[in-house]
Amino acid sequence: MPHHLEPRLADYLRAARARLSPEQAGIRGAGRRRVEGLRREELAMLAGVSVDYYTRLEQGRSRSASPQVLDALADALCLDEAERAHLHTIARPGPARRRPASRRQRLHPATRALLDDLEAVIRPAFVLGRRLDVLGQNRLAALLVADFAEMPAPERNQARFVFLDPHARELYVDWPRVAADTAAMLRMDAGRYPEDPELGQLVGHLSIHSPEFRSLWARNRVHERGTGAKQYHHPVVGDLTITYQAFTPGDDPDQTLLVYGTEPGSSSAHALRLLAGTAPTGSPDLPRNERHSTAPAKRHR
Template identity: 55%
Template structure:
């Protein structure tokens, strides 16, 4: 990806979303020729010269200091994830060694696979860089989908959300899920701007999905953290589940995502029913060929 263009477009998009009233400046209404703040207004708020900020917005961030980036982030009212993204774009730290690692296949330690297998009542999966799905347990396969049937190079969460028709049925609030995925992928792109596989993924999704292309152009950035999702499952119906994202301390490119239901809730009962259904799955390991739930068959009604 063109780092200079990404930096320029990101700053323009963040500046355009701010209204003068948001930062205590007068608004001249229809006489304003640009959406959001003007460059000189933003420069004034950040305490830098207009010429300096203009060079930065044109993609020239090579010599910018951390203090200036912090001031611009405050002026733009960036979130923590957005500020992190701005730093990656303005001061990329990719080395030849890091670039060479892009092409290497990410591998999951056996211990992490054992951990996934032991979580037999909790849907859990491991995400790598580019949101690649590296491993998952039977409960995740039962809840979200059977990724084992896909070629390894196609096991990617962004591809699942935008190109798999079942995802639109599974995620009740699909638009929110799609926006979240794109925001996380944007953050990945800032961290790994020279990753050819990530560039290819973004290109493929932009061609095949109008929704992805529109969301990508918005330059929204998000961290995948925690929250609540409403899902519709063909066997157990609707579930309201909370999720947590845990970063691996020594493997920063890996994230463990888990889903759980509030104790005593109807969703907890449904999750237990799903666990019973998933227990019939065949195969020896999480995320391995053959680890497939039984065909979807709704439980018989109670007499």
């Protein structure tokens, strides 16, 4: 049975209020409290709305709010840009964005060629689609992280890899942060497409098989990948720090091209060049996507 994905404004407001301390919100002299977070009346005051109106929003008795009120709440809750966008999406969802297009996502030939070009300059690269499905990768990315082309179709997914493959816990030095960001990116997807049955199945499967995912999903946090760095403990070339940038290739806004790199002249750059020396040329061709299933993920090392 698909997992329930319908995002509720009430749930998100409660979660965001609970994780914001009075000090973070600029409220001084709040004193000791039995529970963490702001009180409803404090948030209402900061947002410039009545306590009764805010209470109705948080109790689900009012399911809509104007853009101006949403922006005021976002300011009061100290939301970042991704969190602010998510708040607007779940509060005022457009009917066209509630269910994704039924056709399968495919890589444009130019994007596939770009993956090969990036490998030539020692840049591992992935293309992720909806639900964090891995749509393409170059061989250097396969050597650095995982060869998704060799996995059964249901397992070619970044979230499944992070939460269900033991190799991920060994590979990512800061696995808890990677896991938290991964769950938050799926939550962002759920805000855009709350009626996506395949995303519902994925969330349900991860919730059953990963206690960590279940806990992170309940936090109701969102994250959109942009730029950053990750530390890897690679079984072949050892420890290295990889930077990444995210782009949207072609005309599909639900695809993300992730390009990895290293600091020039660093030990990480040397390690990546050593790894590149073991890579055959050309992108590993991902088989045509079959229908996803909820079968338990097989482990890959």
